[in-house]
Amino acid sequence: MTFPPRELSPEARTALFYSTLFMGPALSAVYSGVWMAGKGLGPEEIGVVNALPLLLMLLLNQGVGRVADRAADWRGVIVGASWLAAAAALGFLAVDGFWGILLVWTLATVPHGAVVPVIDAAAVRMTARRGSAFGALRAWGTIGYLGVLAGAGWGLERLGGGAYVPLLVGLGLLRALAALGLPRFRAPEGGVAGGAAGATTPGARSLREVMRPWFLLPLVGWAAIYGSHTVLNAFQGLLWQAQGIGLGTIGLLIGVGAAAETAVLLGYRRLFGRFRARTLMLASAGVTVARWAAMALEPGLPVLWALQALHGVTYAMGFLACVQFIANWTSEDIAAEAQGFFVVLQQGMSVAAMAGFGWLMGDWGAGAHWGTAGFAALGAGAIWASRRLQGP
Known part of the structure; x- marks a missing residue:
């Protein structure tokens, strides 16, 4: 075997x-x-x-x-x-x-x-x-x-x-x-690998075909949302500890966010499958702005549990919607290249968010989250602008 x-x-x-x-x-x-x-x-x-x-x-x-x-x-x-x-x-x-x-x-x-x-x-x-x-x-x-x-x-x-x-x-x-043990992912010539339940959506065969503002703006916008989340790993534990929250409770708060992410990943198609990708991306961005604004107010534990439970919407839902958006508009000829381009955008925005948050945190403490809320709001604006440029 x-x-x-x-x-x-x-x-x-x-x-x-x-x-x-x-x-x-x-x-x-x-x-x-x-x-x-x-x-x-x-x-x-x-x-x-x-x-x-x-x-x-x-x-x-x-x-x-x-x-x-x-x-x-x-x-x-x-x-x-x-x-x-x-x-x-x-x-x-x-x-x-x-x-x-x-x-x-x-x-x-x-x-x-x-x-x-x-x-x-x-x-x-x-x-x-x-x-x-x-x-x-x-x-x-x-x-x-x-x-x-x-x-x-x-x-x-x-x-x-x-x-x-x-x-x-x-x-x-x-x-x-x-x-x-990974399977073959591409469909064989003239057929569908592993048995078909549907056909691959045709799309652009090169990135140049879709390098238009309506395509780039939502990816750049949600990359900013992603970047705003990276500060959680680097700084949030320090901020919560400064607010008097114990390490054990901090671990549980992080666990709630991860559990919410897992739940949305598992149930995404059933919960959100009928919505359009950019609609979900915009919703993810809007909830992210509200989440970081609430974090900036240094709420107590009851509110923090709820804010951490939003991680499934602010991160997991938005990420899967972006992956689907890319797949909707690109063919298999550039699938990995297009996804790699999206990862580059995420990493670039993460560097900007981490640097900016570290600078703001020195003077503002938890108030630095007003900066991440603003960063996320810019991302939401980019996604909204894409929908105005070209509808679904």
Whole structure:
């Protein structure tokens, strides 16, 4: 028997891969900073180690997507990049010092980052063809992330910090093995892979065909919404702690947001399938503005629980609507390239949002969320302008 079993459906094998996709990043979110500090790296050096892969992914993501689109199937690029990341992670077992860690971290992180837009593009096309739900597959990425996030601190406390690197290498290998079980995503010539429940929507065969304001504005606008969410990971725990909220409660608040995200991903087609993509994107943007404005007022815990529960709408619903919007207007010829372009926009907006929030937080504290609310409002305006330029 192979791993994963070939008798599983294409959706099940794709969900299994998604469940492993963010396990390594979850482990690193808990302990990478501690590990790097233990290796003698200072805060500035740790910042450089984390920033360089992001910069390289900004430069490479769209090109990787173009290569994946020209391949016989997106699967080959996903498998190759997953094994490249797993092999590079072996370097952590021997690396020491700033330059060595910078090299290995970059070599392991960049291929993983390149996989995400390609698997998203491939999965959304496959599910459209087979009549299944992309959101339900993508939800397994969040479930896998949460599972490792919940167990990482407990496990490392008992196993010791020395277990971090072996666990990181093992999770990379698990992801690469899961990639081997991925199905063929493209439809064969003259037919539909895995049996058809519907035909692929025709669309632009090159990005130049859709590089118009009505297409770009909603993607740029929702990328600003995405960027405003990235400050949660970097700063929100500090802000809540300053407001007197305990670490245990902070963990539960983060968990509520992740649970809401998972619920919307799983139920997206049933809950929102009848709405148009840009309508959902605009709704996501509007609720985001209200969420950050409320955060700026430093509300008490009862309100914070409700605001965290909105994460499913402000993030998950908007993200899936963007993926669908791109798929509606582009053909399979540029599926991964178009998704890679969207990821580049998200990363660029994230850099702007993080820099701006950090600057505002020094003087305003939680009031810095007025800045993220304004940033999100600009995104909402861009989506609204697109609808005015060209209706559904």
